[in-house]
Amino acid sequence: MKKKPLIVGNWKMNLTLREGIEFARSLSERISENSNIICGICPPFVFLNDICKILKDSNIYVVAQNIHNEKSGAFTGEISALMVKEVGCTHVLIGHSERRQLFGEKDSFINAKIKMALSIGLKPILCIGETLKEREDGKTEYVIENQLRSGLNGIESDCIKDISIAYEPVWAIGTGRTASPEQANEVHSFVRGILSDEYGVNVSNSVYIQYGGSVKPENAKELMVKSEIDGLLVGGASIKLGSFLDIICNCVN
Numbered sequence: 001m002k003k004k005p006l007i008v009g010n011w012k013m014n015l016t017l018r019e020g021i022e023f024a025r026s027l028s029e030r031i032s033e034n035s036n037i038i039c040g041i042c043p044p045f046v047f048l049n050d051i052c053k054i055l056k057d058s059n060i061y062v063v064a065q066n067i068h069n070e071k072s073g074a075f076t077g078e079i080s081a082l083m084v085k086e087v088g089c090t091h092v093l094i095g096h097s098e099r100r101q102l103f104g105e106k107d108s109f110i111n112a113k114i115k116m117a118l119s120i121g122l123k124p125i126l127c128i129g130e131t132l133k134e135r136e137d138g139k140t141e142y143v144i145e146n147q148l149r150s151g152l153n154g155i156e157s158d159c160i161k162d163i164s165i166a167y168e169p170v171w172a173i174g175t176g177r178t179a180s181p182e183q184a185n186e187v188h189s190f191v192r193g194i195l196s197d198e199y200g201v202n203v204s205n206s207v208y209i210q211y212g213g214s215v216k217p218e219n220a221k222e223l224m225v226k227s228e229i230d231g232l233l234v235g236g237a238s239i240k241l242g243s244f245l246d247i248i249c250n251c252v253n
């Protein structure tokens with residue numbers, strides 16, 4: 001059976017605080033009536049405190065875009081899992097391809113962050129995805145399997161229910177070039193198979209696997225109808241309230 005769609009907007013390094021607050025207020029007014037969807041937003045760190053307060057009694061998750069893997073210490077410029085939890089985040093993106101590619105994050109660091117998040121009750125969304133070159137070289141499954149297994153290395157089966165996976169092919173992020181619903185579903189199914197191998201079919205089926213990469217109101221529905229696509233992780237189209245709401249609307253209707 002299809003799960004309730006999980007639609008998360010990753011604002012990345014966009015919007016002003018005022019715009020973010022306005023967005024969160026309007027979104028909560030619109031979404032609170034809609035119980036057919038699970039929705040989240042990932043504001044920049046410095047907006048989290050204000051936005052968590054606005055969304056405290058709503059059914060919208062506030063998701064941090066990143067955390068460090070240590071609890072505290074001499075890590076200038078970094079933000080801990082405890083800090084984002086303290087201001088009210090319930091979830092965190094981990095291993096986004098921009099972190100991997102632009103900031104050199106490695107699988108072992110990503111794995112340590114996932115363990116840190118879980119240890120304090122913050123739910124990780126593990127992002128994985130292949131580059132265009134890797135896809136063209138026929139290495140998609142190899143890369144996905146590696147990122148998934150290393151990201152989840154040492155994590156017990158009873159914690160997997162708190163983790164979501166976001167498949168975001170790097171070549172589809174911010175390029176306007178979406179994976180076709182079939183391409184996305186194929187990778188999701190591959191991911192589900194690995195999870196099933198590792199943790200059993202029931203656990204595997206309970207895990208949310210979201211697709212991300214040039215999701216727009218026009219393609220949201222055709223992606224969401226695919227059997228293995230449980231949700232969407234939206235970048236560019238999530239920073240305008242109108243297009244984010246259209247995506248949500250198209251996913252439930």
Ligand code: 13P
Nearest residue numbers: 010173174213214235236
């Ligand atoms: P775009 O939707 O802008 O392609 O970004 C996807 C993404 O990286 C979400 O995390």
